[in-house]
Amino acid sequence: MASWSRPAPAGPQTRVARVASRVSTIELLFDLVFVFTMSRVAEIVVHRPDAAGVAQGALVLALVWWMYDAFAWLTNQAAPDSTGYRIALIGAMAAFLVMSLAIPDAFGSTGVLFGVSYIVVAVIHAALFIALGGAAAGRRMIVVGTSNVLVGVLLVVSGFVEGPLDWVLFTVPLLLFLASALLSARGGFDPGASHMVERHGLLMIIAFGESIVSVGVGATEHEIGASLLVGTVLAVALVSALWWCYFDGDDTRAEARMNAVAPARRTGVALLAFYLEHLAMIFGLLLLAAGLHGLFVDPFAPLEPADAWLIGGGVALYLAGDAAYRGTLDLGPVATRLVAAPLAAATAWVGIAVAGAWQPAALLAVVVAVLVVENARRSPALPRRSDAPA
Incomplete structure (x- = not known):
C-alpha cells in the first residue's frame, strides 16, 4: 500500500536521506510537459510579436514556471519513491498539460480553464509537500500553498473579465509570489x-x-x-x-x-x-x-x-x-x-x-x-x- 503520511520526526541522517540526490525518471517524464508549455507560450509571442504579446508571454510563463519550479522543490525534498506519490505526480502532469492547452488564449476565452487547472496543480503540490516534505517545510507550505491556490482563483476571475482588469489579475500573483519567496527564505526548506x-x-x-x-x-x-x-x-x-x-x-x-x-x-x-x-x-x-x-x-x-x-x-x-x-x-x-x-x-x-x-x-x-x-x-x-x- 502506498504511504501518504508525513515522515516521522527524525535526525539529520534521516533528513538527508529524504532529500533526493539525483533526478528520477518520473521527474523526466513530468518535465516533458514543459516542452509543450514552452511551445504554447511561444505561440502567444509568434502570433502577437509586439510589446503587449511579449508582456503576456512573460506573465504567463512567470505564473507557470512558479508551479513547475515548485514541483522541482517538492521532489528535491522528498524523492518520488512510492506508488501514491507517483500517481499524484502523474495527476499533476495531466493538469499541467490541460493548463498548457489553455495558454495561448489565457487572457481570453480559455482563462477560466487556465485558472482551474492552476488550482488543481497548486492543491496537489501543497498536499504532497505538507504530507511528505518534512515538518518545517510542511508548516511553510500551508501558507505558501494557500497563496498558490489564491493565485489560481484570481486567474479564474480573470477569465470573466476583459481589458485592463485582466492585466491586473495576471500581475497581482507576482506580488503573492514575492511574499511567498520572502516567507520561504526565512527557513523551513533545505534544498539538496x-x-x-x-x-x-x-x-x-x-x-x-x-x-x-x-x-x-x-x-x-x-x-x-x-x-x-x-x-x-x-x-x-x-x-x-x-x-x-x-x-x-x-x-x-x-x-x-x-x-x-x-x-x-x-x-x-x-x-x-x-x-x-x-x-x-x-x-x-x-x-x-x-x-x-x-x-x-x-x-x-x-x-x-x-x-x-x-x-x-x-x-x-x-x-x-x-x-x-x-x-x-x-x-x-x-x-x-x-x-x-x-x-x-x-x-x-x-x-x-x-x-x-x-x-x-x-x-x-x-x-x-x-x-x-x-x-x-x-x-x-x-x-x-x-x-x-x-
Whole structure:
C-alpha cells in the first residue's frame, strides 16, 4: 500500500536521506510537459510579436514556471519513491498539460480553464509537500500553498473579465509570489544541491530544445535550398553556443557553491538563482525561438523588425539572466556576459538592415567571443568539469 503520511520526526541522517540526490525518471517524464508549455507560450509571442504579446508571454510563463519550479522543490525534498506519490505526480502532469492547452488564449476565452487547472496543480503540490516534505517545510507550505491556490482563483476571475482588469489579475500573483519567496527564505526548506542543479539543468535542456524545434519547424515550411541550409546551420550553431555558456562547467561549480552556502541562506539563494534567474534565461530562449520562426521566409532578405528584435532581445535577456545566475552563485566572471547582452540586442539592426542570416551569424560571433575571453581568463580555482576531483 502506498504511504501518504508525513515522515516521522527524525535526525539529520534521516533528513538527508529524504532529500533526493539525483533526478528520477518520473521527474523526466513530468518535465516533458514543459516542452509543450514552452511551445504554447511561444505561440502567444509568434502570433502577437509586439510589446503587449511579449508582456503576456512573460506573465504567463512567470505564473507557470512558479508551479513547475515548485514541483522541482517538492521532489528535491522528498524523492518520488512510492506508488501514491507517483500517481499524484502523474495527476499533476495531466493538469499541467490541460493548463498548457489553455495558454495561448489565457487572457481570453480559455482563462477560466487556465485558472482551474492552476488550482488543481497548486492543491496537489501543497498536499504532497505538507504530507511528505518534512515538518518545517510542511508548516511553510500551508501558507505558501494557500497563496498558490489564491493565485489560481484570481486567474479564474480573470477569465470573466476583459481589458485592463485582466492585466491586473495576471500581475497581482507576482506580488503573492514575492511574499511567498520572502516567507520561504526565512527557513523551513533545505534544498539538496545535486538534485536542484541537475533538475534545472535538464529544464534548461528543454528550453534549448524548444529553440532547436523552432529552427526545424521554421525550415520545414519552406523549400530546401542553399539559403535555407545556411540559415538552419547558423541558427543551430547559435543555440549550441548558448548551451555552451550554461554547461561550460557552471553546472559542476553550481553544485559546489550551493553546498558551500550557509543553511540559513540556502533557500533564499536557491529561489533567486533557480526561480528568478532561470526564468529570465528560459524566457530569453523562448523569445529567440519565437523570432526564429520568421528567419526562414528568406534567410538572405532583411528580417521583419519584430522578428529581429525577438532574436536579438532574446539572446540579450538570456545572457543577462545567465550573468545574474553566475553572480548569485559566484560561478565565474559576469562582466563579459553583461557587456555582450546589449551587443546581442543591437544585432537586430543587422537583421533589419542587411539580412536575416547575418543576425544569427553576428550573435554567434558575440557569444563565441564571450566563451573565448572567459576561457582564456579562467581561474584555477574554478575548474572545468574534466578537472574536477573524482
